Amino acid sequence: MSLGTDLAPWLHRWGLTLDGPPPIQRYEGATATGLVAFVRRGETRLVLKLTPAAGDEANLAATLAHWGGVGSVRLAEAAPGAVLMERAIPGDDLEALLRRQGDASATATAAEVMAKLRRPAPANGPFRTIADWGEGFARVRLRAIAAGFDADLIDHARQVFGELLASQDAPVLLHGDLHHENVVRDANRGWLSIDPKGVLGEPAYETGSLLRNPRDSSLCAAPEIIAQRADILGPRLGYARERILGWCFAQWVLACLWAIEDGIAFHPDWLTGPRAAESLL
Numbered sequence: 001m002s003l004g005t006d007l008a009p010w011l012h013r014w015g016l017t018l019d020g021p022p023p024i025q026r027y028e029g030a031t032a033t034g035l036v037a038f039v040r041r042g043e044t045r046l047v048l049k050l051t052p053a054a055g056d057e058a059n060l061a062a063t064l065a066h067w068g069g070v071g072s073v074r075l076a077e078a079a080p081g082a083v084l085m086e087r088a089i090p091g092d093d094l095e096a097l098l099r100r101q102g103d104a105s106a107t108a109t110a111a112e113v114m115a116k117l118r119r120p121a122p123a124n125g126p127f128r129t130i131a132d133w134g135e136g137f138a139r140v141r142l143r144a145i146a147a148g149f150d151a152d153l154i155d156h157a158r159q160v161f162g163e164l165l166a167s168q169d170a171p172v173l174l175h176g177d178l179h180h181e182n183v184v185r186d187a188n189r190g191w192l193s194i195d196p197k198g199v200l201g202e203p204a205y206e207t208g209s210l211l212r213n214p215r216d217s218s219l220c221a222a223p224e225i226i227a228q229r230a231d232i233l234g235p236r237l238g239y240a241r242e243r244i245l246g247w248c249f250a251q252w253v254l255a256c257l258w259a260i261e262d263g264i265a266f267h268p269d270w271l272t273g274p275r276a277a278e279s280l281l
Helices: 008-013 056-067 094-101 103-117 130-134 136-147 151-166 203-211 223-237 241-261 268-278
Strands: 035-041 044-050 075-079 082-086 090-093 172-174 183-186 190-193 199-201
Touching: 008 044, 056 075, 056 082, 056 172, 090 094, 094 103, 094 183, 103 183, 103 190, 103 203, 103 223, 130 136, 130 151, 130 199, 136 151, 136 241, 151 241, 151 268, 172 203, 203 223, 203 241, 223 241, 223 268, 241 268
Parallel strands: none
Antiparallel strands: 035 044, 044 082, 075 082, 090 183, 172 199, 183 190
16 A cells, blocks of 8 residues: 555545654554545645545444534534544644543543433434444354354453443444544544444443543453443443443453454464453452
8 A cells, every 4th residue: 555546645635745753654453444644724734534435434434424523523514535624723632631540530421422412313324233243253253263263252341232222322423443542632622532333222331431441451351440430431321230231341352352253363462351350259
């Protein structure tokens, strides 16, 4: 993939210039077209992302348009294959806040962003549902077991996922990947979400990604951390504690299965977080 053949047409179309670090890069696990670059249009600093024609990343523009900049970066331009978005400045994320002020502060901040994003689902659109995502349990089960993943853990997570799915509240348009790196600070607009997947499901589902992150497992994969986060999120958002913990557990296992499906080598340490969450059910 080269700058000339991929980014240059969009720079020309929208009157953009490249704007220094971070360098043009691929998101980890991104599709072949998942390029992101910092750009300028005049004095306005923006983010340009190339998006695939299908899959959850293709919903980026539609999701940002639905939120209208409330709790998220604003959509500037969109066309099949690319999205131009507001850039949060300075752009430090929730993990930095966690390390600076503690987990409780970061979790409370995330709850504020979740509350802003929560609104009725759009009447129509290209969005998949969390039920679609849950199909990963059956699709990846045998491959995961062959890699060394605990079969009983998969089956319990699938059961919990199904029970929560069957009893879920009215769906909203979820971010779907609202972890610490996807909540960033803008000096003027406060904390904003970036990089949504755009998936339909009950509001409490949104908490799952936060509870199993950051990537440093020492910051999340312990029962006392998970419990504290649930106790902060529940009262602020009006979600039952058992649903937060259930989604945390089920999604943690599902995320591991997706990683195996993507070809990432399984490590037994992956089981620490799901087992910690399971112990609270």
